[in-house]
Amino acid sequence: MKDLMGMMGKVREMQARMEKVQQELDATEVEGRSGGGLVAVTLSGKGDMRRIKIDPSLLKPDDAEILEDLILAATHDAKRKVEAELQQKMGEVTGGLPLPPGMKLF
Numbered sequence: 001m002k003d004l005m006g007m008m009g010k011v012r013e014m015q016a017r018m019e020k021v022q023q024e025l026d027a028t029e030v031e032g033r034s035g036g037g038l039v040a041v042t043l044s045g046k047g048d049m050r051r052i053k054i055d056p057s058l059l060k061p062d063d064a065e066i067l068e069d070l071i072l073a074a075t076h077d078a079k080r081k082v083e084a085e086l087q088q089k090m091g092e093v094t095g096g097l098p099l100p101p102g103m104k105l106f
Contacts, residue, residue, distance in 0.1 A: 007086075007088065009097055013096065014093060017093040018093050021089045021090070021092070021093050022046075024089065025044070025045030025046050025047070025085070025086065025089065026044060026045060027081070028044065028045030028085060029042050029043070029044060029045070029050060030043050030044075030045065030078050030081040030082050030085060031043075031078060031081075032043070032073075032074045032075060032077030032078025032079070032080070032081060033077060034070045034071075034073035034074040034077060035055075035058075035073070035074075036069040037055075037069055038054070038055040038057065038058055038070060039052070039053070039054055039058070039067070039070040039073075039074045040052070040053040040074055041053075041071065041075045041077075041081065042068055043075075043078040043079060044082075045082055045083050045085060045086070046082075047079060047082050049075065051075075052071060054067065054071075058070070060078045079088075081088040
């Protein structure tokens with residue numbers, strides 16, 4: 001019975017840490033870039049797009065398709081960075097608690 005009570009205490013601690021991490025992720029911003037920095041996309045730690053910056057040299061009518069591809073690439077770059085940040089923070093929260101493969105807590 002002590003083991004069960006101890007485990008419940010650890011679950012409560014983990015929940016509190018997860019809430020804190022969720023708040024930190026919402027405040028975190030990650031920037032992805034493409035085209036040598038000509039396009040930058042900023043995402044929140046939860047993956048919500050917050051900003052897009054486009055170098056004025058790309059704003060030519062004939063370059064629309066290139067610009068679209070660069071925005072997509074910058075978004076993917078930022079998304080990968082968000083996922084890496086999330087994995088790091090989740091490792092801190094779970095403290096080595098074994099979770100099933102592929103299980104996401106956010």
